[in-house]
Amino acid sequence: MPQNPLLFLLRAAQIYPDKVALAHPDVKYPVVYTFAVWAQRIQNFAYGLIRAGIKPDDRVAVIAPNSYLETDACHGVLAARAILTPINTRLRPQEVDYILDHSGASLILIDEELLPLIAGPKLPRIVCKDTGRSDDPYEEFLSEGRRYSQEGLGRLRRTYLAAIGNAFEGQIDKKSTYLWILPMFHAGGWTFPWSSTFAFATQITLRTVNYPQIWNHFLNSKVTHYCGAPTVQIGIVNDPSARKLPRPISAIIAGAAPTAHLLGALEKIGIKPIHTYGPFTRGYDQLFWAKISLEQRSKLIARQGHSFATAEGVRVAEMRDDDQIIDVPRDGKTVGEIVTRGNLVMKEYFRDPEATKKAFRGGYFHSGDLAVMHPDGSIAIVDRSKDIIISGGENASSLAIEQGNHPHVLEVSVVARAHPVWGERTMAFVIIHPEHVARWSGRVDEFVKDLMEHAKARLPGFARPDWVEVVPELPKTSTGKILKTELRKRVAKL
Known part of the structure; x- marks a missing residue:
């Protein structure tokens, strides 16, 4: 066939x-x-x-x-x-x-x-x-x-395979209604134009990301599924129209790593997060999750999970000089790079054979994402290779720092800043949550102090931010990913 x-x-x-x-x-x-x-x-x-x-x-x-x-x-x-x-x-x-x-x-x-x-x-x-x-x-x-x-x-x-995999992993069927919030130009709409059709689902298209409009469809159009990057989920959760949903909706989340705090906030209003990593892995509900707290469950959902049904095995591995790929131990500590191959991986970089050759060394596609493999076989990203902060010889994961979950923070991004003693230390750019802006108005220094105390209780000294800048917004790509390159340029001028 x-x-x-x-x-x-x-x-x-x-x-x-x-x-x-x-x-x-x-x-x-x-x-x-x-x-x-x-x-x-x-x-x-x-x-x-x-x-x-x-x-x-x-x-x-x-x-x-x-x-x-x-x-x-x-x-x-x-x-x-x-x-x-x-x-x-x-x-x-x-x-x-x-x-x-x-x-x-x-x-x-x-x-x-x-x-x-x-x-x-x-x-x-x-x-x-x-x-x-x-x-x-x-x-x-x-x-x-x-x-x-x-x-x-x-x-x-x-x-074909990616669409079937996403329909299966997203649990879409003929009773489903898929709301188009994710731009279809973003990686082919994550294959959901075809996944929805495969599952006989109804699709509703929206010309713009309009949160009141989105909530209107959530409440009145029998929406069951949608896709969106974490930045969109933040907008949905914090829109004035947000409330507890009368029926559950599944949100397929990808494009960047969501925080456990965000995943928990979605669950509280009846949105079930399905966290995926491209068309390769997702977090699968485990039987014991029903017996643990929402906070514990959200931390597990924040992992990248296990391989898709239609994906060839995704590995966390180290690359040797002879192009041998060796899996890291399943200890949740040893860091390697996520590599994969098979029919769900791109064929090539268009008209760039050198970049293609580099990306596929050893016969696997090298993602550039650094991760650990847990004893249960689930994958958890710790950082992009280019985003690791090296402080005094220690590797600080920017993702782990960003997931510090201060209750008054809406969004945060951290980058390395030069330090005369440690080589690099962490600088954080923070957006205060709209519900708490009034509380900290005119008291930014106190907010920063409170943030530092929060970090002190959760992060090792080499990872804690030495500098914090409160900002009204973070620079982002058109698909919602934070532009750390722009933040690094800003830091370089300090």
């Missing part, structure tokens, strides 16, 4: 033709598609691309917020045997121009609001006004595809 994720949609259209597959509600012209209607749209989409001159292995760029244009492209581009190139909508025009040029894109599918991002490139483009109406250029494109026919669409994709 060919491992083609497009089979998920065809199967859903045959078994549940009248079930709602996709809803795009919070726009001027809301649309709802059943699996049967959506499957026909994807066929029209693929034929439209072929009619527009797209050939097998051509690259089709997509620049759009979460919408039916994105979900259509995730399936229709593959159906036309082309390669999907989703582009981050938060980039600058010159960055978009570079990606279009480097990828060799042949066509751009773009939301009308984002047209300023492609002022430079002269590539053919199809514009979507997100109306779903017959006079929308995108709908006209689909109509043209309906008139064109060709046999033999589709090809094998590694996405």
